[in-house]
Amino acid sequence: MEQLAKDLFEIGAVKFGTFKLKSGIASPFYVDLRVAVSYPRVLRSIAALYLECLQDFSGAFDVICGVPYTALPFATAMAVQGDLPMVMCRKEVKDHGTRRVVEGAFTQGSRCLIIEDVVTSGSSILEVVGALRAEGLKVDHAIVLLDREQGGCEALLGQGIGLRSVFRISDLVGTLRNLNLLEPGKVDMILDFIRTARAASDVKRPETNVPSALPVAASSSSPVRDQLYSIAEKKRSILCVAADVQSTKELLGIADAVGPHICVLKLHADIIQDWTTDTSRRLRELADKHSFMLFEDRKFADIGNTVVAQFSAGVHRISSWADIVNAHAIPGPGLIEGLRHACAISGRMIGLLLVAQMSSKGNLIDERYTATCLRMAREAFPFCIGFIAQERLDPTGKLFVMAPGVQLDSKGDQLGQQYNSPQYLLKRKGVDFLIVGRGIYGSEEPAKAAQMYKELSWSVLHG
């Protein structure tokens, strides 16, 4: 990606200065990827990066379609490089001949993945989606080379189209700054422009009836649950560290230090003061390096339509990097449906935990509420894979429990947190995974503390 960022800059596909846009607004950057067709090496790299993104959609589409005109050669290069069937959507329909809108081989119900070069408002993609759907093709996903981050992603999401981008403009600008191709002063100005433009974009989503992107298959297994158990088994760790720190540097530092000892890293992205897309990118790199999963402890608790946006949009774009998220059951099944929908169109496998019990003193959850959570979670399996709770809830163990409120050296804090020991929670309460926060990141040597909690909890369970 770094090389392509450099190439795009060098061939003038991305320019920085002052440019008057169609809307009359002065933009500090200008993107015109048409020039890439004159550089075969760049064209090949573009196709390769699209194809990399495409791996997440394997089996989820039958044909690809480039949005005319700039993305047409990109889609063609992908089709050739990746051996993929393609269709073409006409911009203008001829008044003679076959008058076909969609050219190429497809059948009613063929699943089509859209390829676009740049997205701003998402309107060009939606035009093509409309034409394809009218011809009987199913369209749920699009991949774009560059997202200008001006509301297009959210607008598409509102129409049931999940957008995956190779670059966001802020990533591209960050990469060029790291390569010393952009001065820091200019970078700040560009990022400011992006933020303002994003805030000004009129993002509207349908109030109800978000169309289902993928069929909700009744399944007896969950890939996210399977992955978690496979990591736990391999690393002999049922430990989740709660990294409740407030800067990217501390977060990445803790993740790297405790990484070898954990199966999950839990975070609250909204307490990280300097969160950017770079934070999630680097966090994912560490998750891959040490083989652990990322759990965003967002505790969604609103109506479905709102949680779709909280999950997929905003600064944190949780659905683009988290493996596990959690939610309160209080708003009802619409919340779970919204998250499941947003997860499906993100093209990523994400598991949901319901907060069925809490560790804090005086919390309002009672047995009836917890029992309702169990029923809702069963109905939502395999998207819902378990609970945040203090004891085993599903006797079959299919829906597992991650228990917070774990520390050896303390019984609680001044604000109502209550701690139990790993022995008590694992042996007496039958929980499956332990969440330890201050007991690890607040210790002098987090890596050593993590290793100790990991070994202790594993030996409690396995003798």
Ligand SMILES: O=c1ccn([C@@H]2O[C@H](COP(=O)(O)O)[C@@H](O)[C@H]2O)c(=O)[nH]1
């Ligand atoms: O009932 C709950 C639900 C979530 N938490 C979260 O777990 C960690 C615990 O941190 P400690 O430092 O070990 O107290 C924290 O992120 C909470 O938000 C919880 O404690 N109880």
